[in-house]
Every structure is written in structure tokens, then in C-alpha cells.
Amino acid sequence: MTVIDSRKTPLTFDSIAPGVGLAAALKLSRSDLIATVAASNLRGRGGAGFPTATKWNLAAAAKVSEGECKFVVCNADEGEPGTFKDRVLLTEYAPLVFEGMTIAARAIGATRGILYLRGEYVYLRPPLDAELARLRRAGALGRNIGALAGFDFDIEIRMGAGAYVCGEETALIESLEGQRGEPRNRPPFPVDTGFRDQPTVVNNVETLATVTAIFANGPEAFRALGSERSAGFKLFSVSGDCDAPGVYEFPLGLTLRELLEKVGGTNAKAVQVGGASGVCVPAKAFDRRLAFEDVATGGSIIVFGPHRDMLAVAKNFMEFFREESCGQCTPCREGNHKLLEGILMLERGECSTAYLRELCLLGETMQLASKCGLGQSSPNAFLSIVEHFPEEVLGRSFAAAGGER
Amino acid sequence: MLVGSQQKLQDDIRALVERHGRTRDALLPILQDLQAAQSCVPDFAMQVVADELGLHPAEVYGVVSFYAFLDHRPRGRFVMRLCRTISCELARTAPVARQLENELGIAFGETTRDGRFTLEWAACLGLCDQGPALLVNDRVYTKVTPDRVHAIVEDCRKVFGAHAAQPSAPSAPVHPAAHPQPALAAAKG
Known part of the structure; x- marks a missing residue:
């Protein structure tokens, strides 16, 4: 089996031996x-940036129904x-991810963990199953x-089945329960009413691996990196028009310009x-920082070269x-249709x-009125492209519309 | 469908229910195994699953129709999913898409008449630094160019021939392992 290695910088995770983080964590009450995670200022790596320790505290305090248990879910629906x-x-680094789940379980008192792996990553399942078997044999x-x-x-x-919306935590839980992946109303939040209505922590893969790193190296080492409100290192997935696309690790808070120089x-x-x-950030704003207080991100960076047609994007x-x-709420179901129709009109030069x-x-209505993050954020790219590249969007000639698909 | 094969499907589904459990949260794993073994979840199977789990068949249909990786229509033995998301598009997916259509003689969303190939678009495959990316069942192809498409299709045909030559036990339970999938091989760009 050939492994696709996308790593472009050494990662902090390279220096962490399996088992060290978990051993350090299990020595603590x-x-x-949870206080250690709080001291690290770790915020969720999936994109929303919710403080991990707060989530765990809420789940730790929540009550379980008779005969049920708490759950730790790793969101691998990337x-x-x-x-x-x-x-x-x-x-x-699968061992570090599983260790992070075990640490989370210890923190909140969970007895079952579920890794929700997206269907497109089906080829990762056999090695992950093998790793779980190894951990069981080792008593971890x-x-x-x-x-x-x-x-x-x-x-x-548990495998996903090709639905982007299942990356939203309540939709993910619906999917685990054998339902259509339609997001729930919140509150109640999964930390008290999650999988099978029990307290459930849903954390991103990177968050959980980072937890392991925090226990292996100490919360101070983690907080020393990054900015005040965005502590630590973060992985960035870089693709598009650059010399070296791949996965990079940087401390949070670097500017887009600095990142572009490195890639x-x-x-x-x-x-x-x-x-x-x-959001689409134009060149004149490349001094903005990649941090929760400025441009928040789950780590996706797509670079557009000078020759790109932004309307096509x-x-x-x-x-x-x-x-x-998912079609559940009207602003998202109808709004995305209408916006795409509008883009096709712009493309034909008829808008x-x-x-x-x-x-x-x-678009602004969708941001306000949609039920979940999908519809609330789907107009972002369109709105920022119209704002920053109006000269590319308007007045296109019909012939220009006939480019490649 | 013949009565004999209906009976077999019914038995297979009962075996799956035994394995995954009779609860609602077992529904998706049951349907995923059915999809892998049958290349689809036929209407009859949805009814049997619904009976076994105590659900209305419409509930099961609702789930099957929601997820892109489940289908009530038969799919090909090889499902070719070409990533159409932006990073792959920037790396020029369009000529690869065109050539896939040319080699297979079908459009996206269709299955070849011999039931071997289904051609589909995929939402992001998570191989954005390696595009254009193509997923064939559980095999990944990266940095695909139009001139490599023929060889990729031929690879599949060879696997299909080898598989078809193997005698299969008629009473084997429905299980994904019953259909050996080509191992992951990230072909070099």
C-alpha cells in the first residue's frame, strides 16, 4: 500500500511517542x-473554535439516563x-487521535467512543481497525x-455515507442514530442531549490529537505558541495555485502573506x-491573521493565481x-438554488x-435564517467574491461564458 | 426478482440484522453492507429491513435517498467518483471527466449496460493537494491526466475478470468482504 504523504513541514505530532500523552493524563484526577486542557486555551480545530475544556466540563456535569452511558465522538467527516x-x-498519527478520545472519555466519564469516518476515506478503515485491535491488546x-x-x-x-452536512455535529449524531443527516435545533446541545439522547462530546480529529500533544508536552508549551485568543499550533491544508500544496503546521496568528511565502x-x-x-480574502487584505479573532479557519487554504476567474470559483x-x-430548512434549500441561478446569469452577462x-x-437572509452552519455560511464565498471582485463579476460578454466547464 | 433470490436476500438481511443489532442506530451499517454486497439497496430489501427493525419502509427509503453512497438503483461493480471540488477543478478536472465519459461511453450519473462501471461526481475527496483525484471503489488515483484514464479503466476490467473467475459460495452471508476490493494504491502522478 502506497501512502500519500501530504506533509510539507515537520509536525509537533512527530515528536510525541504513542502512549506518553495518555499516561500523563491518567495520572491526573x-x-x-479538564483544568489542564483549560490552561492550554485549546479551541476546537474543526473551524468553529469552541473552547474544548468548556465542552468537556459541560459533558462531565451532564446526567446520564438509567442503563445508558456517555459518548465521545471523533468527527472524522472531513x-x-x-x-x-x-x-x-x-x-x-492514528494512535494520538485514539489517545485523545480516551483522555476525553476519562474527563467526562464516557464508556463508548465512536469514530465517524467519512465514506470517501473508506480505504483508511482497515489500518484504523488494526490500530484499535492493537490498542485493545496493549490494554489502552x-x-x-x-x-x-x-x-x-x-x-x-462508523462509516459516513457521502453527506457533507454530517460534519455538523448534530447531523452527525442523527446519522449515527440511523436517520437522515439533518441537523437538530440547538439547544439542547450534544453535551447533554447527544447520541441516544445521552451526553456526547463531539470533537474534531485534530482537536483530539492536539489534546494528546498537550498532555505529552504540557499546556504551557502549547500556550506559548499562537496569539492570546488563539493558542497553539494548527495544521493547514494548502491547495490550489502554489508551488508546494500539502499539510503545514504553523502557530495560529500568522498572516496570510507569511503563509503564502512559505507555500x-x-x-x-x-x-x-x-x-x-x-471567506475569500483578496490580495489587498493578505495582512489579515489566521486566528479565531481575525480570519477563523478549520485549516483549509485554497490559493487562486492571478489568471483565475473568480466567478467560476x-x-x-x-x-x-x-x-x-440537506433540504430541511427553506433559506438553505431554496437560497442556494437561487444564488447558483444568479451566478449562471452573471456568467452569461445577463444580470x-x-x-x-x-x-x-x-445571501444575508440565508446567513441569518438558516438552521445550521451550512446555510449560514454557504453564501460567504459568493458575497465576498462579489464584494472584492465586482469588475470580474458584472458585464461579462456572452462569449466569455463559453469557457471550460 | 425470482422467489429463490428474494428468499436469499431476505436471509442475508436477517444475518446482517443479527450482526448489527435490531436497533435504529444499526440501520446505516446494515444498509452500507447491503450496498456493498448488492451494489444497491433494492426496494424489496428496504421493505425487509423495515420489517426487521420495526420501521415504516418510507423511513428506510428516506435514509437511502439521503446519502450519496446509498442507491436504490443498481450501481456498477466499479463506482468511479471524480472529485469536482474547486482544488481539483483548478488542477483541470474537466479533460479527465471528458475522457472518462469517452472511455466508458456513459455520462456522469450513468452505469454501463454491462453493469461494470458507474461514473459519478464526488464532493471533495480530501486529496486537494493531489488533484485531479479519482476514487474507484476504495482505490485512490491522484494527479490523474486524461491519457491515464484508459489504463485506470483497464485495471478495473482485469480485476473484474479475475473476480468473475472465482467460484463464489452461493450461501455465503452478505458481507463486504465477499466482494474483494482492490487494495489502496495511490498511483504516482
Whole structure:
């Protein structure tokens, strides 16, 4: 089996021997364990940036129904366009991910773990199953883990089936329960009413691996990196028009310009940060920082060279969302259709400025009125491209529309 | 469908239900195994699954129709999924798509008449630094160019021939392993 190695920089995870993080964590009491994560200032690596320790505290305090248990779910439904860091983590550092799940289980008192692996990564399943079997033999999963009486925890893998929206945590839980992957209303939040209505922590693959790194190296080492509100290192999935696409590790808070210098994409005219649901940052704003307080991201960086047609980019994203909207709420189901229709009009050069304004208002309505993050963020790319590249979008000639598909 | 094969499918589904459990959260794994073994989840199977789990068949249909990797229509032995997301598009997916259509004689969303190949678009395959990316069952092809498409299709035909030559036990339970899939091989760009 040939492994696709996308790593372009050494990663912190390289220096962490399997087992070290878990061993360090199991020496602590459950409250000290969460306090350590809190001291690291770790925020969720999936994109939303919710403080991990807060999530764990809520789940630790939540009550379980009679005969049920708490759950730790690893969100490996990495579907955001331009994101592939979780594939690298699951290929190269799976033990650290599973350790992170075990640490989370210890913290909140969970006995079952589920790795929800996207259907497109089906080829990762056999090695992951083998790794789980190895951990069970080594006593790192199963009963009385780390010789701690009563600490029982095991992990199973469940496959997704090709639905982007299942990366949203409540849709993921619906999918685990055998339902259509339609997001739930929140509250209640999964930390008290999650899988099978029990307290459930849903963390991203990278968050869990990072937890292991925090326990192996100490929370201070982690917090020393990054900015005040965005601590630590982060993986970035870089693709598009640059010399060396791949996975990079940088401390949070670096500017887009600095990142582009490192990946060989300094002549870019724009960068899409955060995937299809993220924002398009034009060259004049390359001094903005990749951090939760500025441009937040799950790590997807797509570089657009000077020759790219930005309307074609917006069209690609909108086709994606029209396909992936679950259809449950009207703003998202109808809005994505209408925006794509509008983009096709723009492409044909048949859209008035007044109608374009209407489309932008529709986008803002979708941001406000959609039920989940998908519809709330799907207009972002279109709106930022219209804002920053109006001269490319308006007044196109019919002939120009006949380019490649 | 012949009565004999219906009976067999019914038995296979019962075996799956035994393995995964009779609860609602077992529904997706059951359907995924059925999809892998049958290349689809036929209407009759949805009814049997619904009966076994105590659900309305419409509930099962709702799930099958929601997920891109489940289908009630038969798919080919090889499902070719070409990534159409932006990073792959920037790396020029369009000529690869065209050539796939030319080699297979079908359009995207269609299955060849011999039931061997289905051609589909995929949302991001998570191989954005290696595009254009193509997933054939569980085999990954990266940095695909139009001139490599013929060889990729021929690879599949060879596997199909080898597979068809193997005698299969008629009473084997439905299990993904019953259909050996080509191992992951990331072909070099």
C-alpha cells in the first residue's frame, strides 16, 4: 500500500511517542485533567473554535439516563472542500487521535467512543481497525485502562455515507442514530442531549490529537505558541495555485502573506480561507491573521493565481452547496438554488446590478435564517467574491461564458 | 426478482440484522453492507429491513435517498467518483471527466449496460493537494491526466475478470468482504 504523504513541514505530532500523552493524563484526577486542557486555551480545530475544556466540563456535569452511558465522538467527516489534514492525521498519527478520545472519555466519564469516518476515506478503515485491535491488546482500550479500576472505554468505527452536512455535529449524531443527516435545533446541545439522547462530546480529529500533544508536552508549551485568543499550533491544508500544496503546521496568528511565502504562492490574487463555507480574502487584505479573532479557519487554504476567474470559483462552491444542502430548512434549500441561478446569469452577462443586490440580500437572509452552519455560511464565498471582485463579476460578454466547464 | 433470490436476500438481511443489532442506530451499517454486497439497496430489501427493525419502509427509503453512497438503483461493480471540488477543478478536472465519459461511453450519473462501471461526481475527496483525484471503489488515483484514464479503466476490467473467475459460495452471508476490493494504491502522478 502506497501512502500519500501530504506533509510539507515537520509536525509537533512527530515528536510525541504513542502512549506518553495518555499516561500523563491518567495520572491526573478528572477535574485536573479538564483544568489542564483549560490552561492550554485549546479551541476546537474543526473551524468553529469552541473552547474544548468548556465542552468537556459541560459533558462531565451532564446526567446520564438509567442503563445508558456517555459518548465521545471523533468527527472524522472531513468534508470541507480544501481540507485534508484529518486524512493525514488518521493515516500517520492514528494512535494520538485514539489517545485523545480516551483522555476525553476519562474527563467526562464516557464508556463508548465512536469514530465517524467519512465514506470517501473508506480505504483508511482497515489500518484504523488494526490500530484499535492493537490498542485493545496493549490494554489502552477495554476494561480498567491504565490499571485505573472502573475506567472502561472502547472505540468503534462508523462509516459516513457521502453527506457533507454530517460534519455538523448534530447531523452527525442523527446519522449515527440511523436517520437522515439533518441537523437538530440547538439547544439542547450534544453535551447533554447527544447520541441516544445521552451526553456526547463531539470533537474534531485534530482537536483530539492536539489534546494528546498537550498532555505529552504540557499546556504551557502549547500556550506559548499562537496569539492570546488563539493558542497553539494548527495544521493547514494548502491547495490550489502554489508551488508546494500539502499539510503545514504553523502557530495560529500568522498572516496570510507569511503563509503564502512559505507555500510558494506570493503572486496569488485571492485566497479562500476555511473552504467553501469560508471567506475569500483578496490580495489587498493578505495582512489579515489566521486566528479565531481575525480570519477563523478549520485549516483549509485554497490559493487562486492571478489568471483565475473568480466567478467560476463562486460557481463551483455554489454547485457544491446546492448538492449538499440537506433540504430541511427553506433559506438553505431554496437560497442556494437561487444564488447558483444568479451566478449562471452573471456568467452569461445577463444580470443587472439591481438583481445582483437582491441576490446579496438573499445571501444575508440565508446567513441569518438558516438552521445550521451550512446555510449560514454557504453564501460567504459568493458575497465576498462579489464584494472584492465586482469588475470580474458584472458585464461579462456572452462569449466569455463559453469557457471550460 | 425470482422467489429463490428474494428468499436469499431476505436471509442475508436477517444475518446482517443479527450482526448489527435490531436497533435504529444499526440501520446505516446494515444498509452500507447491503450496498456493498448488492451494489444497491433494492426496494424489496428496504421493505425487509423495515420489517426487521420495526420501521415504516418510507423511513428506510428516506435514509437511502439521503446519502450519496446509498442507491436504490443498481450501481456498477466499479463506482468511479471524480472529485469536482474547486482544488481539483483548478488542477483541470474537466479533460479527465471528458475522457472518462469517452472511455466508458456513459455520462456522469450513468452505469454501463454491462453493469461494470458507474461514473459519478464526488464532493471533495480530501486529496486537494493531489488533484485531479479519482476514487474507484476504495482505490485512490491522484494527479490523474486524461491519457491515464484508459489504463485506470483497464485495471478495473482485469480485476473484474479475475473476480468473475472465482467460484463464489452461493450461501455465503452478505458481507463486504465477499466482494474483494482492490487494495489502496495511490498511483504516482
